[in-house]
Amino acid sequence: MQSADKALAILGAFDEGRRDVGVSELAGELGLHKSTVSRLLATLERRGLVRREGERFALGPELARLGALASRGLTLAGAARPSLERLAERTGETVNLAVRDGERALNVLQVDAAHFVGVTDWTGRAAALHATANGKALLAFGDAPLPGRLARLTPRTITDRGRLRAELERVRSAGFAVTVEELELGLHAVAAPVFDALGSCVAAVSVSGPAYRLEEARLPAVGELCVAAAADVSARLGFRRAA
Amino acid sequence: MQSADKALAILGAFDEGRRDVGVSELAGELGLHKSTVSRLLATLERRGLVRREGERFALGPELARLGALASRGLTLAGAARPSLERLAERTGETVNLAVRDGERALNVLQVDAAHFVGVTDWTGRAAALHATANGKALLAFGDAPLPGRLARLTPRTITDRGRLRAELERVRSAGFAVTVEELELGLHAVAAPVFDALGSCVAAVSVSGPAYRLEEARLPAVGELCVAAAADVSARLGFRRAA
DNA sequence: CTGCGGTGTTGCAGAATTCGCAACGATGCA
DNA sequence: TGCATCGTTGCGAATTCTGCAACACCGCAG
Structure with a gap:
């Protein structure tokens, strides 16, 4: 073919x-x-x-x-919206829902805290898996192979496969992924995995914001909120956490 | 291939x-x-x-x-122009493309059959929804509420909400809207809806002309041409009629 | 438990499709 | 005018695809 x-x-x-x-x-x-x-x-x-x-x-x-x-077929979007809106409101930052699309993370839904003009809408756009919080969450909890090439997008991007594997291990034990200026300078983000009824990771929820507002010190706390919201979405999809 | x-x-x-x-x-x-x-x-x-x-x-x-x-790459005007030009040529009258703008119908593109001097160009102008063919098409097929006030522009303008609702029902079953001297005395028009990829009515295509040339007897036939042209535009926007 | 009807997948060999070349018409630039 | 680029198209060799049949799997009924 x-x-x-x-x-x-x-x-x-x-x-x-x-x-x-x-x-x-x-x-x-x-x-x-x-x-x-x-x-x-x-x-x-x-x-x-x-x-x-x-x-x-x-x-x-x-x-x-x-x-x-x-x-529309991605029932995900429908199931996720309420949880994402609550998350956006609590954190005051931009929330995105992403799924894996080949070797990229595709944003399928975005919710902004306030409806600021000028906030870029990432819906429909795809970004590198290894340089985004959503991507790292998808890699850490999904069963998909690592991307072939790890492009350097900023000085802090992880470009070494070994280091990426170690990072994914950290993500798994923490329950959420953190990205500090790995995609864009001045951009921080955290992300947590969403599981479907069969227990496979089908999406990730991220909170992202400018470094000066979403400071590194806040990331762990926001990460936990993110995990909670993602778990909420998972529950709506029929997932029950393993015993 | x-x-x-x-x-x-x-x-x-x-x-x-x-x-x-x-x-x-x-x-x-x-x-x-x-x-x-x-x-x-x-x-x-x-x-x-x-x-x-x-x-x-x-x-x-x-x-x-x-x-x-x-x-993102499919613009209304770009998708519509060729179809509108063909419609103008076939009918020999003026063709307009309008979108909803609050409680008015905003003309965004006009094509004239022949380049008559003195034909007013409606591009950029907005008119009442209830008194124009385009406006009635937008109301009938869109999900927007009726305007608050139904101003009487000519003796034939529909100013009663009940009568307007009945008129919109007629428009829906016919597939196109007809306006006989409701906006201006001596002006006739027909209009048909345009749908986007999501299936929502985003615009309307109208054919309008002076009563002495675009006679009432011709309106049904011209209406069908209008429907065909509007369907053509819809197709270029990614709309496919329900099976 | 065995047979049946229903999925979707896969090896294989013949057959049909596609590829790459080269030539063409069109257009743009010097 | 000449040279470069663009995209398109006929043609024959060569690759690719088709269709068959067998297979593995599942649910169900006897």
Whole structure:
């Protein structure tokens, strides 16, 4: 099924900051021939997954439809919202719910403490697993393998596999993950795992805020709040903590 | 590229009321062998486009990400312009695209059939919801409450809330709204709703013209053209009519 | 407990699809 | 005008996919 896989690889090439692509550009990037990419894009266009804008291609309406359907299908969001709102109110910070999407952590729901304008909405965006609190929680409690590459995003990002493994062990024993300027300078965060009825880790709840407000000294306490909220969500999904 | 096309056909099989699918079930539906469907689903799963839930498959997180990305790139005006131009050409009248703005209908895009001088451009102007075709379409298909005050703009304006409610019911069953001298004497119009990927009514498309040219007898036919054009725009936004 | 009907998955060999090349038309730039 | 780039398209070789059949698994009924 490598032909279908290549079509999906094309879709995967889209990202924030990559809203449209060219044929040769993609061909070089994915290691395919431009003729192949051209034909694949034509197929994707016929199905409405991409649309052409002159010589470039952007994501199409069918994806908007499927995306809306997918988000709704993540019953997670519905089960989590009330707990996240309470958590946001108690901490006064931004709360996010993330699931694993391949080698990235995808934010599927965000709740802000106050409805400040200018607070970036991370919904629909994906970030590196090893550099986010949510990602580390997903790695520590999920059964998925470590990412292949550990990119250095700030001086404090963990880029060594051994150190990451040790960190995940710490996360497991603490019950929550802490991230101090590992994704962005000046950004702190904590995150706790959410389990479904079968006991597997399906998501993570994070609280994040600027370093000057969400100080390091507060992180343990906020972490516990986070754990409580995540446990609340887990309970709504039918999870009962192991004896 | 029929292999890739089949993978996309699988995605296309998802719908409201079709949140998860089985292998054999899909195979029968798409006329493929279950072995083929099984392999395609495995490929889709590896890329995160679908996820398995026991023996069934649901849309996956990667689609939520791509969908959010796609929605951001799909603008109302961009999706609407081509359809509106065709509508203007076919009807020979002025076409407007309006969105709800509080208790008014705000025109965001206008296309004229011929470039007559002296045709007023309504772009950027807002009008009463209850006295315009676009406004009535937005009220009938949107989830917004009725305006507080129903000002009488002409002798034919609907100013009674009960009568307005009945009128909106008529609009819903017809699929389009008709306005005969309710906004201005000598002005006729029809309008149809536009839906986004989430299925909510986000805009309306209207055709308007002077009573002596856009006669009442023509309104039903023009209304149908309007509905078709609006459906076209909806499709470009990722809306698919309910099965 | 055994057989049946229902899942979904996987090896294999033949068959059909796809790939890469090269050439083409179009467009942009010097 | 010439050169570069872009994306598209025919064609034959070569890879990939299909469909079959067998398999493992589950629930259920006899």
